[in-house]
Amino acid sequence: MSSHREAPEIAKDPVADNTDTYAFVSPENDGTVTLITNYIPLEGPAGGPNFYEFGDDVRYDINIDNNGDGVPDVTYRFTFRTEVRNPETFLYNTGPITSLDSPTWNRRQFYGVTRIKGDDETELAGHLACPPCNIGIRSPPTYATLAAAAVHHLPSGETVFAGQRREGFYVDLGSAFDLLDLRPFSELHLIPGAPNPNGVDTTRDLNVHTIAIKVPISALTRDGSRPTDPSQSRSVIGVWGAASRRKVRIRQGEENDVESGPWTQVSRLGNPLFNEVIVPMGHKDTWNSLPPSADGRFLKYVQNPEVARLLPILYPTAFNNLRALGSAPRADLVAILLTGLPGGFIPGFQNFTGTTYADMLRLNVAIPQHGTNPYGILGGDLAGFPNGRRVFDDTVTIELRAIAGATYPLVNNSYVPDPASGVIYDVTPPASVSERFMSGFPYLGVPKDGFSTPAA
Amino acid sequence: MADLTRRRFLTKSSLGLGLAVTGLAAATQLEGAVNAVGANSRPKLAGRLPDNAVLHVRDVATGEFVLLAGIREIAFRDLELAHNLVAAVTRASTGRRV
Numbered sequence: 001m002s003s004h005r006e007a008p009e010i011a012k013d014p015v016a017d018n019t020d021t022y023a024f025v026s027p028e029n030d031g032t033v034t035l036i037t038n039y040i041p042l043e044g045p046a047g048g049p050n051f052y053e054f055g056d057d058v059r060y061d062i063n064i065d066n067n068g069d070g071v072p073d074v075t076y077r078f079t080f081r082t083e084v085r086n087p088e089t090f091l092y093n094t095g096p097i098t099s100l101d102s103p104t105w106n107r108r109q110f111y112g113v114t115r116i117k118g119d120d121e122t123e124l125a126g127h128l129a130c131p132p133c134n135i136g137i138r139s140p141p142t143y144a145t146l147a148a149a150a151v152h153h154l155p156s157g158e159t160v161f162a163g164q165r166r167e168g169f170y171v172d173l174g175s176a177f178d179l180l181d182l183r184p185f186s187e188l189h190l191i192p193g194a195p196n197p198n199g200v201d202t203t204r205d206l207n208v209h210t211i212a213i214k215v216p217i218s219a220l221t222r223d224g225s226r227p228t229d230p231s232q233s234r235s236v237i238g239v240w241g242a243a244s245r246r247k248v249r250i251r252q253g254e255e256n257d258v259e260s261g262p263w264t265q266v267s268r269l270g271n272p273l274f275n276e277v278i279v280p281m282g283h284k285d286t287w288n289s290l291p292p293s294a295d296g297r298f299l300k301y302v303q304n305p306e307v308a309r310l311l312p313i314l315y316p317t318a319f320n321n322l323r324a325l326g327s328a329p330r331a332d333l334v335a336i337l338l339t340g341l342p343g344g345f346i347p348g349f350q351n352f353t354g355t356t357y358a359d360m361l362r363l364n365v366a367i368p369q370h371g372t373n374p375y376g377i378l379g380g381d382l383a384g385f386p387n388g389r390r391v392f393d394d395t396v397t398i399e400l401r402a403i404a405g406a407t408y409p410l411v412n413n414s415y416v417p418d419p420a421s422g423v424i425y426d427v428t429p430p431a432s433v434s435e436r437f438m439s440g441f442p443y444l445g446v447p448k449d450g451f452s453t454p455a456a
Numbered sequence: 457m458a459d460l461t462r463r464r465f466l467t468k469s470s471l472g473l474g475l476a477v478t479g480l481a482a483a484t485q486l487e488g489a490v491n492a493v494g495a496n497s498r499p500k501l502a503g504r505l506p507d508n509a510v511l512h513v514r515d516v517a518t519g520e521f522v523l524l525a526g527i528r529e530i531a532f533r534d535l536e537l538a539h540n541l542v543a544a545v546t547r548a549s550t551g552r553r554v
Binding site for chain 2: 246247248250258259260261262263
């Protein structure tokens, strides 16, 4: 998964598990950027009676680095509070929820938003309503309308949403984790199986909890400008999500639990799949606790990723050129994931942030958002991953192709990628997943409802 | 603390000497023992701790403590306090289990 249950410890703490992070120039307004972080992996829509919600004891941050040091220069912080109307019922709602203040909605959640720039902390909002979970047509009968009312426009210029959405990350988990059984050439796998070329969209009927914010670009850049020249370094921002908990929690039975100590980061996510498949298991929990500025220690895993070593072994006839690369450091992957691509490699594009190795989504905000190619830059669409990340980008396919050698010619033009690296796909065709998304904020679609999921 | 994961920290605290300064029955028992060792002879304290301060004994042999107070984390060494806590735990282990 992008970062769903990707590390041993955070897999046990779903409400703090940052599953996906997105950053893109808003398609309907090139003067703004939309930043999204998702939490709570693999939500089954019928998962009541205690339906999913953010953690009141978790601090959710969306971080922006605008000078390339892997340290946040701007942070949008979201904190939540749950309010229960009637603790003497087990029900989430005692009748249809027809509005965000519907008296029959028993367990509601509210949140505050704070912007942090250096030592300056500004509360942008203090008590914004989340929508309910999409239980079924008797509970929120007009869910799309109800959720739309939970899109809040702040006086400071931001637009925010926090609540349940349909999972936007599509992936064929069954193939990925079954010893990397790539369906397009499954019959070439070292271990005989039962080839099935039809990809499985594992997350099709699942939901997630989304924090989304649309921000004027000028609020994020280092000089407060709205850049229009993609070649300038000030046009690039780094983005990552992070969740933190207090260092200590003491459980006291009938008395309220108490918490103490500084906030400690327990989850982080910039590029999809970084901690998932690049960082080895024994280091994943540590990685989640660190800032991007510390990612230099993981450089060797990017230079020689385990998946790139496995592919020629698992597919003895399909990746001969990749095998021949041996242990040559993968400078292409280092650029894509840790520094950004300098100018001169791809005409009209750069998202280079300097020599600090840091896993961040790097978004060139001067490139307008008009493309729709799910393969992003690999598909010739400069507004897509790894230039930031849009909700519909097929990041699994893009990263698998890159690791398989498709992007190595960027740094060595004598290298000829294996043909297989160009035909790897995950869930296919990507167009089949378009129903998951919305054309406008918050872009991730209406969550699947518990009553009618899974579909017959 | 930087090299400890959250889980390892909690495990270490629960298996080793972790002491919540306020609100815990066990702490009250230990406080009494510590006071008996000599805290009563000290001058009255002018300041106060934030609610829910927690003292973590990182290394009893060197007297290395970490005090979690509010959102602050303060490291200090106090070998005498470490010895007193060990003595208190030893005495408490022969009494009522909490």
